[in-house]
Amino acid sequence: MKKQVNPKELDVLLRAAEVACAENGARLTQRRRQVLSELMQSSSPLSAYEVLDLCNRSTTSTMPAMSVYRILDFLEQQQLVHRLSSSSKYVSCAHIACDHKHFQKTHFLLCDGCSSVEEVDATEEASEALEKMAKTVGFKLTTQQFELSGICTTCQDSAGEGL
Amino acid sequence: MKKQVNPKELDVLLRAAEVACAENGARLTQRRRQVLSELMQSSSPLSAYEVLDLCNRSTTSTMPAMSVYRILDFLEQQQLVHRLSSSSKYVSCAHIACDHKHFQKTHFLLCDGCSSVEEVDATEEASEALEKMAKTVGFKLTTQQFELSGICTTCQDSAGEGL
DNA sequence: CGTAATATGATATATTGTATCCTTAACGCT
């Protein structure tokens, strides 16, 4: 399970996100911050409309769905959130506050049990094996980012117990 | 580019599909055959509604969208078609007429250029590398099937020419 | 300040996918 972030951690993350945007000549506006914040606080991926509901619950003004999609697109471009195509949901990037770089080789491990998502880097080994695989049919890979289903440690452990 | 199937090849494929269903105690009904047939004849993935339109264009009676989804689900269970989650589209399986077995380790190479799809088996090497990668964060993979973007041979070749 | 670029609001609509209830077709059995 993805751990909950406390207010202090959240603040650190949001500041880091702001810096990251600034470095790209972009701005982390109030709305964008709000959307990102909701995703950061969620222990599992959220749909665009779930994000919308959370945003509109926590403020007086109401945001249209269109804005959420626009903002999610923006945040995705900034590598601050990732879209999971297998579920049409969004997660905040796990590497916002560290100096981690994305090389288009990030993978997502989706837990069948608790819906949590683990973001991992491709190993050189895996990456090369996939490129080689593609090469056998003449394909030249442009991106490597995919979603693998499985069972996380927590759910593996709890499977034996209780029920 | 996926090659076009001629009527004779199509017939062979459909017969093989019929046999495959029978082996599972399932039936390839007229409607299911129709849906599968449309997918087999398409050189690129089709959305459910594209399939629907093709079906309703080629017959007098009209099928509701619900039926297409039901049938696509059925065909997917029978491993006769695959759903590409990155585009919400469907392709017919490349291994209907051969004795190929699916081990939940089929991958799809999606060409950015021509939208064609190549279905390939995971190599042992890639599969193991991915399992190992997952294991480093305690994940146990349940399925391995994903979609990789790239450029196919044809599009690579034509990129240098012409324009 | 004025203006261009960026961001957001508002509204409409397209696309993808499900729920539900009912009718029809196939199958298994005496």
Next chain:
DNA sequence: AGCGTTAAGGATACAATATATCATATTACG
């Protein structure tokens, strides 16, 4: 063949996801 059971498909409604477009507001910056 007749009958009950199950599987398949039709009809309708609607939910969820996503985009197009035009108007307004905010920001950057000369």
